Amino acid sequence: RHELHVIVDEIYMLSVFDESATFHSVLGMDRLPDPQRTHVMWGISKDFAVSGIRFGTLYTENQDVANAVASLCYFHGVCGPVQHKVAQLLRDRGESVAPYWINQVYLRANHARLKAAHTYVTDELKTLGVPFLNRNAGFFVWIDFRKYLRTGTFEEEMLLWRRFLDNKVLLSCGKAFECSEPGWFRIIFADKTHRLQLGMQRIRKVLEEREQEILAEEKEQPCQSEQDGKADSTDEVIFVSRHQEPTCASSSNLGDLIGLLQQQMRSSDWLQKNTAEQFA
Known part of the structure; x- marks a missing residue:
């Protein structure tokens, strides 16, 4: 309706490590809603773990788009040695059923390792009681660390990210x-087991320290005591009864009393309702 172009990035199409899930390419559809505005991308950096080899493909039936992209190849083309190596890789000179090595050897081993690494990381997160989004493809887990933020702000998120970095754990923050x-x-789990174990130990350390800090701050907050007294029928009156019993020992000192008064004043609209002009 709006004549929008749809760019589908299938960069993880060979990285589905759960046997119960099957990848379905948009090119496998019987009919595209708008073939001239549907473009599919893929590269070898993720599925073949060669992010340093800058090689990707674009499938499009739109000749104008193809010509526009081709005009950039003079400056951003894939060099000859890389083209040769990728061609050798994808040609797969294995058994009679091609591509034998890719399907029967490499992808099977890669999927098994990804699944084992994913299982380890998610089991550790479950032990820590940390919520996460569970997926059966790709290299990373989306983790919910909101309960470890003092306030729900991106500034606090960056402080937590810095705490991880100070403990030699590099995570990607949502911002x-x-x-x-x-x-x-976001935590990437596509790594060897001993590195994942060390990383999760450091993450556990940061979270436990953070949790203790938050609990300590909550205990330091002045405890609230119940208020007695009566209010006028039309106005809300702020007061502290001399006869009320404190709910904790610290509430009897002057500092807690002042803090209690300040909190009541902030939560009351009495000053807004009763201005100086009304009493003039």
């Missing part, structure tokens, strides 16, 4: 991905 809610982080 880097334009997440609308602070507290979400």
